[in-house]
Amino acid sequence: MRPYSVIAVVACFTFVVGCESRPPVSDSVVLPAEATVGDMVSLWMEQAPDTLPKGLVWDSEAEHVAGRSLGLSEPMVLQVSSVPRVAHALLLWADLVVVTGPAEKTLYLVHLAHSDQGVRVDSDSLLDGELADAAYVTVTRTCPGEGTAYAGIINLATAMDVKCSGREELVLTGAAGRLKELLRTIAAF
Amino acid sequence: MKILTLTLVCVATAAFAKPAKPAEDFLSFPVPNGPFLLPAMTGTFEDATVADLIESYSEATGQYCIMDEETRSYAHSYKISSAKSKELSIPPDQLQVTFEHILASHGFVLDLLSTAEPRLIGIQSLNSSRRARVKAGAKFITESQIEEAAKHPAMYFNTVIHLPGVNTRQVTNALRAMFPDPMAASILPAGELPSVVLTASGPHLRELQALLREIRAEKQRADEAAASAQDKLPSDAGGTDEEGD
Numbered sequence: 001m002r003p004y005s006v007i008a009v010v011a012c013f014t015f016v017v018g019c020e021s022r023p024p025v026s027d028s029v030v031l032p033a034e035a036t037v038g039d040m041v042s043l044w045m046e047q048a049p050d051t052l053p054k055g056l057v058w059d060s061e062a063e064h065v066a067g068r069s070l071g072l073s074e075p076m077v078l079q080v081s082s083v084p085r086v087a088h089a090l091l092l093w094a095d096l097v098v099v100t101g102p103a104e105k106t107l108y109l110v111h112l113a114h115s116d117q118g119v120r121v122d123s124d125s126l127l128d129g130e131l132a133d134a135a136y137v138t139v140t141r142t143c144p145g146e147g148t149a150y151a152g153i154i155n156l157a158t159a160m161d162v163k164c165s166g167r168e169e170l171v172l173t174g175a176a177g178r179l180k181e182l183l184r185t186i187a188a189f
Numbered sequence: 190m191k192i193l194t195l196t197l198v199c200v201a202t203a204a205f206a207k208p209a210k211p212a213e214d215f216l217s218f219p220v221p222n223g224p225f226l227l228p229a230m231t232g233t234f235e236d237a238t239v240a241d242l243i244e245s246y247s248e249a250t251g252q253y254c255i256m257d258e259e260t261r262s263y264a265h266s267y268k269i270s271s272a273k274s275k276e277l278s279i280p281p282d283q284l285q286v287t288f289e290h291i292l293a294s295h296g297f298v299l300d301l302l303s304t305a306e307p308r309l310i311g312i313q314s315l316n317s318s319r320r321a322r323v324k325a326g327a328k329f330i331t332e333s334q335i336e337e338a339a340k341h342p343a344m345y346f347n348t349v350i351h352l353p354g355v356n357t358r359q360v361t362n363a364l365r366a367m368f369p370d371p372m373a374a375s376i377l378p379a380g381e382l383p384s385v386v387l388t389a390s391g392p393h394l395r396e397l398q399a400l401l402r403e404i405r406a407e408k409q410r411a412d413e414a415a416a417s418a419q420d421k422l423p424s425d426a427g428g429t430d431e432e433g434d
Contacts, residue, residue, distance in 0.1 A: 071256040073247045078307050086309065089302040093311050095322065110253035133302075144191065148380030155377055156347070156386060167380035181347065184329040185386060189379045 029083065031076040037094045038066030041107070044087040051084045055104040062107045065094055088132040088177075095161070097136040097175045108136070111174060115163040118173035126180050132179030143170050144189040157182060213329050215301045216337050217342075218285045219308070221249040225279040227269075237277070239295050242262035243312060246288050252308040258368070260297070260314040266294045289343035293390065299343040302325035315373060323373045327388050335398050338391035344391055345373070350401045353383045355408050360401075361385055367397070 030046055031040065045056060058066060078086055091098065091107065099106045099117045102107055108117075116139030125131060126139055143150055147168040157164040160182055162174030172179055227237055227245050243264060247254045256264060269277070269291055280289045292299060296316055300323075302309040313323060327345040330338050336348050352360065357378040368374045374389040376397070387397055 014402070042391065069258060071261055073244050073254040073256075076253050076307060082305070082307065085305065086303065086307065089309055093300075093302055093309075145380040145382040149382055150353075150380065152379050152386055153378040155375070159321075159375075159388070160327075161325055178325060181327065181329045185347045185349060188329070188331065189382050189384050189386075 027080045028077050029080055031070075031072065031074045031078065033075050035070050035072060035076075036066065036067050037070060037090070037096070040070060040087050040090050041066070044083055047080050047083045052105060053176070056098070057104050057106050059106050059108045059112070061112055062079035062159055065096060065109065068094060070094075085132065088134040090111050091134040092175050092177050096134060098134045099136045110161045113173075115165065115171070115173040121176075123183055125182060126176055129180065131180075133175060135176045135178050136174070138171060138173040139177060139179060139183065140166070141170050141172065141183065141186065143168050144186060149186075149189055153182075153186060156185060191246075215304055216330075216334065219250040219252065221281045221284060224281060225284045227277040227279075238265055239267045239269060239291065239297065239414040242269055242273050242288065242291060246284070247310075247347055249284070251427050252310050254310045254312055255302075256312045257317065257319060258313060259317040259319070263295075263314040264297070264312070265317055269295075286340050286342070289341055292343040297343060298323050298326075298345060298390075299341070301328075301344070315370070321372050324375070328392075332398065335391075335394050336378065339395040343390065345388060346394055347386065347388050348394060349379065349384050349386050349399075350398060351384050352401060352405050352408070354412060355383060355404060357385050358385060360404060364397070364400070 029043065031043060035043075041056065041058075045052060088098070092110075095109050095110045097110045097113050099108050099113055100119050101117075113136050115138070118136050121131060121137045121139060123139045123141060126137065131137060132147075143153065143166070150167050150170075153170065154164050157172060157174070159172065160178040162172055162179055162182055164173075165171045172182065174182075223244070227242055240261065243254050243256070246252075289299060292312070296314055298313045298315060300311040300313065302311050311326065313319060313326075317325065322347055327347045330346045330348050332348060332350055335346075335348060338344070338348075361376045361378045364374075364376050368376060374393060375387070377386045378384075379386055385401070387394055389397060
């Protein structure tokens with residue numbers, strides 16, 4: 001066998017290995033480095049409209065955040081299937097939550113969303129990570145220590161932008177991603 | 190010649206496209222395949238800023254780092270070192286801890302926003318107006334995970350430490366001086382329960398855990414000593430009674 005043939009075989013093999021290690025590019029989209037929060041939301045609405053069947057609108061206060069840069073270090077390549085999850089993570093980073101109403105979903109600044117706007121969920125689905133990070137939800141939980149741990153929980157909840165009411169039976173409302181961490185902490189009391 | 194060129198292209202494709210070791214949870218991070226060199230683009234190490242470090246780290250690990258504009262301007266203004274060396278070379282397995290040490294020493298906090306691909310990392314300056322959100326991003330860890338968390342000086346965690354028999358209100362009041370920045374770290378009593386809730390960076394949590402373990406052990410020793418003294422009391426008292434009779 002001629003040396004060039006051997007080289008060609010090695011070249012083909014390494015090329016195949018190289019290609020296999022790259023993620024498939026067919027169903028991916030690119031978010032530019034200079035993208036804003038609003039660009040991310042537009043991308044979500046374009047690429048995954050089935051996850052927003054009744055549409056997504058901005059609350060007037062939240063709309064001011066739309067023009068804020070996401071601050072990406074480089075253009076982000078993401079699979080279309082991961083767009084809603086990434087959008088939720090980036091929205092929460094920008095202190096926005098997705099409130100599900102009877103009609104459409106609305107983006108609110110997390111501290112301006114009202115506690116009665118949270119969708120009631122059970123804590124198991126929250127702890128299992130089944131809910132998207134920025135989804136605005138409400139869970140109830142018995143306060144440990146027969147209500148005596150209330151003050152500590154209020155402090156923790158406030159730091160996480162979670163609204164807390166009730167004393168022996170806590171009603172907690174906030175972004176799913178943060179509520180999950182709060183519930184896990186309370187469970188360890 | 191063409192075949193040789195093709196070979197080089199293919200070998201390069203295989204070498205550079207190979208993904209970094211996948212990470213599974215928020216305490217695991219991708220490890221690059223080769224040594225990490227900084228700077229890649231700025232000339233000499235003494236010119237490198239925290240922003241250069243973040244950009245190079247992002248490229249080497251395949252993670253996306255995001256910063257708000259205020260944090261970005263801080264990152265561009267802080268030089269990493271005044272050392273005259275040409276470059277900083279970090280072994281792959283030491284990249285994460287070194288990266289976080291440099292971030293933490295310049296007042297930056299790392300928040301892992303997504304563990305699934307694409308992995309997203311939020312970076313926040315403790316000097317920025319959004320510093321209060323540092324605690325909002327703290328992840329819960331169990332006491333047994335503190336040792337692992339200690340390898341993450343730029344990450345913040347919540348944990349609960351049990352202190353049976355200890356007056357947790359007294360302890361938290363006494364230790365509050367160890368939390369000079371309550372916006373970023375804190376210690377709270379869990380009501381009447383014998384537990385305290387800590388929010389702090391990984392290494393800080395380990396220090397606090399060691400201290401609280403010592404308090405717990407001291408309380409246990411004091412209880413044992415008291416119980417032992419109590420055991421002696423009835424016989425002494427009984428002897429006195431008999432004498433009295």
